[in-house]
Amino acid sequence: MVLSEFAGISMPNWIDALLRVIFIVALMTINAFALIYLERKILARLQARVGPTRTGPMGMLQSIADALKLVTKEDVRPITADRWAFELAPYMAFVPVFLVFIPMPFTETWFVRDLNLGLLFVFGVLGLNIVGVVMAAWGSDNKYALLGGVRAAAQAISYEIPMLLIIVAVVMVAASRLAVDGDASMAGSINAIVGDQTTTPYILLQPLGFVIFLVGTLAELHRPPFDMPIAESEVVGGYFVEYSGMRWGIFFLAEYTALFLLVLLASSLFLGGWNWPFGADVGLGLQIVLTMVKTSVMIVLVIGSRALFPRLRIDQLMAFSWKILLPFAIVQVLANGIILAYGGPDWVVGLVSFALLAALGGLVYYLTSQKKGAGARTVQTRPATPRVITAPEVTPVEAGGD
């Protein structure tokens, strides 16, 4: 309903809309199967194992077997869980992710709808899936789930801010470039941004933006090294610890779909999406391949980071967002504004962003290479007793309680 209203599909076109929905659902499922298989294989390789081998050729049917197991598994609800919050939470986490498919460009002409506000749509809708996470965390009536959910919410909201600022910086560049040979008011559309990258992918103009976006993606997806919300060794799996069977599967489906979508968005914004590198024009058939190749490279990066980096602490994660990424993102937006307002050429934009990226890298290296971890000290908060500022009968022990 909202979908059709937003996309402007009139009622007689309901079959068209239905077909698009079915296509997206099929794509989501296949994507999740493929990504789970890939993740297991890549992780296994990085850890000197072989991964799944028994089910199907090279273990390729492992995901199908997993899905069958999930579907046939009993759906258990703890007796003290809050019924409505517990049972509705997976869908609340899933639907926003599903909606984000709408403005995603797979080729120049393949998308559900090319929205003029596509970028804002992605973040406005994707941000809602945290509501499902918090519902699951609270509804489970489990301390580990609640801790994981609170971590997930804090993390998602913190990393959304630098990511959105970086999106602003990218849109500024896109608008100034589109104003030359296109319609600058279309700069919020993802497809228009991709279309502008025929010769210059934006990773050359906004390398700092690419890095911050990638870090933010890892954090939004609860991927290592930012997987505190779902860390088995700390919160026993986090907000979906009490879920089993298909409800757990829906959380997983949402997670892998969000991984695909955010990575697709990153490759569209920074790597040129469906463009052939450096402007060699090709037909439609190759565009989808290019999109998928760029997306796949980034997916391998994201999955590989799970085996390559140790997990941070939650305070390090929050401090990294608020004290390092956010200032750099703001400086990037300011720098873009000043350069573009005075009509600076593209190479100046790219050079300034490179310089900022180098400064970010240097700062992180400096902070992490200090003896006794100066990086850790600058962010370390004492485990002090929090000052309770509300009703006097609420003591800290009760406030964190069940």
Added chain:
Amino acid sequence: MEDGVTATQVVFWILAVVMLVSAIGVVTAGNIVYAALFFIAALAGVAGIYLILTVEFLALVQLLIYGSAVVILILFALMLTRARERPQALFGRTRPLGIAASLGLLAALIGGIVATTWTTPATSSAIQSVGLQTIGDAIFTIWIVPFIIVGVLLSIALDGAIMLASPDEDEI
């Protein structure tokens, strides 16, 4: 209603019912987390109304701001109250004050609605879509002073929150 029921009207009525039910749920649910979740539903209904009015930008901002903000609200509710132990913790000694304030707000809103002279568009399909660029121009040129004042106000609120929440020692 004379010229048949259009799809927009159907969508409007569905949204209106959703909003009304959720709004009633917000104030009647004894459980503070339920109240917050109903609140999200009501705000999503407002976003839907914005979509009908073809101001997609406002609809998305509604989701972006209130979706995240309300999650924070739920978290505070969880942290600062014992929502599960005392489901009725919402109603305290200040109840008459709350009733008076809400009745006053209701009277003010109804007064505002009655006092406004509503112009009917010449044709129902001629609703002017307000572009994002128009909104941006208005905010950053005509209304720049209120915009900055709101920004400063929010910064002060943020600083105050940090001051209140930080440990007593001057170590951060």
